[in-house]
Amino acid sequence: MDGDTIDGRLVDAGSGLIDRRIFSDKDIFEQEMKQVFGKSWLFVGHESQIPNKGDYFTSQAGRDAVVVTRDSDGEVRVMLNVCTHRGMPVCRYDKGNAKRFTCPYHGWTFSNNGDLSGLPLSTEGYGGQLDRKKWGLIQARVTLYYGSIWATFDETVPPFEDTLGDMAVMLRDFMQGPDGEDDGLEVIDGILKFEIHSNWKFGAENNAGDLYHDVSHNSVQRVGLALSGLRGRHVWNADKHLFKTLNVAYPAGGHAARVNLYDDEQREYHPQWAVIPEVDEYFRAAHYARQERLGEKARLLNRGGIVFPNIAYNSAGRWQITMWVPRAPNRTEVWKWYFVPKNAPQKVKDTLRHYLLRYGGPSGMVEQDDIENWASAQVGAESAAANRLPMNYTLHMGQARWAWPVPWFGEGAYVDEGVSEHAQRIFYAHWAEMMGGPVSGQETGR
């Protein structure tokens, strides 16, 4: 066994058992930084954060700090926020507009396209010989996908669309917003950043499709959050006679979405924002516009999912992206982008903003209880005595079907219905594969 291979017994996806050490072991963590994060396309932000030339923001590509710019030619760049001379961050602001970034240490200066444009003592010290092309900021490969910005520093990773595979159906739908028009979202200014003493995978796997944890959200269901005037926290028609609840996993890339698939392509709008008529009217019109635009695919209500490894999206009125930034086996920084439909009236944007802010993050009435779970699960993951017992992911095993129940989920869709840990099993099977572990069992269909 070489250093790039994990023990196959750590993730036994075929039997639904996972060793707790993958959440706590330092060597495994370092290995996943290299083999999972280092070999994946990572979301770093959204184009609406940098509408103008020179706009920039700082972000994270896994553990690596990056600066994302729209350069003076209008091109989106993702560059390591590391001076090529001594490694200082060249940008120390969260956001702004700049033609260039000057390192405060020795004054190396980089244009907003990464070129080394200013070099103190260029002639006296370097004899005019320093190859400025070679010593520009380190550039990531960048893919823009319906407004979202993805990056990797690895040259061998296949193109973004290839690693996304048929998950494109879900990610594209998320980026559309309620009326089905592509690239339909814009970021609400202000990225929430917070820190959990927990392994990054707990939050990620939860968002892959844990429909089993309703008990966690009793309190917000009881109090209500949705503006429907009803109890509960969601803003969709939850009459279970009308749809199938599906865990749509894409094993080739480790991605997954949890969705409602309504039976009726022409389903009526179900008023969810009735207490604010202007907002309800927008969503009613958007509902029918989406049906018109998407046809049968409008049966999909995309609730949320994960783009492997560390990007979760929530959809269906709760447009947000959550990014897990791994810092240590037991420490994760969480970044959260909130979105609104960019063509919506201001009143709709305002209403959604209030709803979103009360839904997610450390002050969110829903996610506070999730965060408590993820931090508490870490305690068990680090228990030496409990290490004799693997984590149990056996809920609703062995019943998933390929490319079901509609062909347009894609041939790569491996789907289980109802409350199931199917999507988590797929997540960990792919994780194990990237970590060099043998992939076992029927669950992955291999």
Add this chain to the structure above:
Amino acid sequence: MMATIGDPSRQGAAPAPTLKERVEDFLSYEGELLDERRFDEWLELFAEDARYWMPLARNVEHNNLEEEYSREQQDAAWFDEDKKTLLQRVMQLKGGDHWAEEPFSRTTHITANTRIENAAETELTVKSRFIVYVNRREGEVRLFVGKRIDVLRPVGAGFLIAKRSIFLDQSKLLFKNLTTFF
């Protein structure tokens, strides 16, 4: 306690409290109610049209300070509440099933550097600093320090909070949850 202010039995012995003393007393009392988990009584200190707002802080260039805090009623925020949504939060806290605060954390609210910036007949603008210490279960400690600007309305011997703006001295929240009122 607020009730002791204006207590007739005290009036002969001590001079009537100044406006500043009354404000300080009010803010101390309010923190006490939170620390004693008397959330309903705490909520009664807010006006019906109250606003409660805690923006995000960002690291920005020295000449771009107007963008340091996310904009009110426009951008993301840690809190952006009215009295109705504060009530929802209180109801959530009290149910015994809000696991992020079950069991309740221990909290201590300290308010200091209170200064009345502006006193009109119907409204006062009060600046203060806060330290909020939270101890959750055994070892978890959260320490929040920052600034507040309150708009208070004099009502009888006391006040109602018409608006509270909370400026936390953290850009990245250094802790996992904000389950405490400020």
